[in-house]
Amino acid sequence: MKHKLVLIYSWFIRVIFLVVPDFPFTMRVRGFFYGLMMNKCGKNFQVTNNAILKGLHNFSIGDHVFIGNNCIIMGSGELVIESEVMVAPNTVIVMGNHTSVNNSYRFGPIKKGKVLIGKGSWVGANCTIAIGAVLPENSVLGANSFLNKEFDIKHSLYAGSPAKHIINL
DSSP, X not given: OHHHHHHHHHHHHHHHHTTSOOOHHHHHHHXXXXXXXXXXXXXXXXXXXXXXXXOGGGEEEOSSOEEOTTOEEEOSSEEEEOSXXXXXXXXXXXXXXXXXXXXXXXXXXXXXXXXXXXXXXXXXXXXXXXXXXXEOTTOEEOTTOEEOSBOOOSSEEEEETTEEEEEEO
């Protein structure tokens, strides 16, 4: 039941603030209201007006986090975004995955998992981050990349589909 109430709350916040322009103050207010239903939400959480956040009760967000335009963050698993992270426009973050039953993904149970985005990282535009992904501290996920596994080399650029380590920064 809690999941359904949080989903309705998330929809309500999105609808109320959809017409409010994206100024730093209004994005912080929007982030504050989303943060009320999260496991943890730090200060200065900024969310643009057309981002979609579902499953708030599974989120832990650090300080000074920015979620860009048209981002979709959803799932029934755990999301940890550490402090000072920027998520660029059109990024999709999903903490769940489909499973196949009787040769069909339509009715398979959802596989839940965790996604971790390390402190000071930057997720480029049009990225997809899937269940089990870890972007290390102070790293960049290049635009149009697909991150679906754990990486552990800090201060690095990861890019591609699927993402791989490109260089140390």
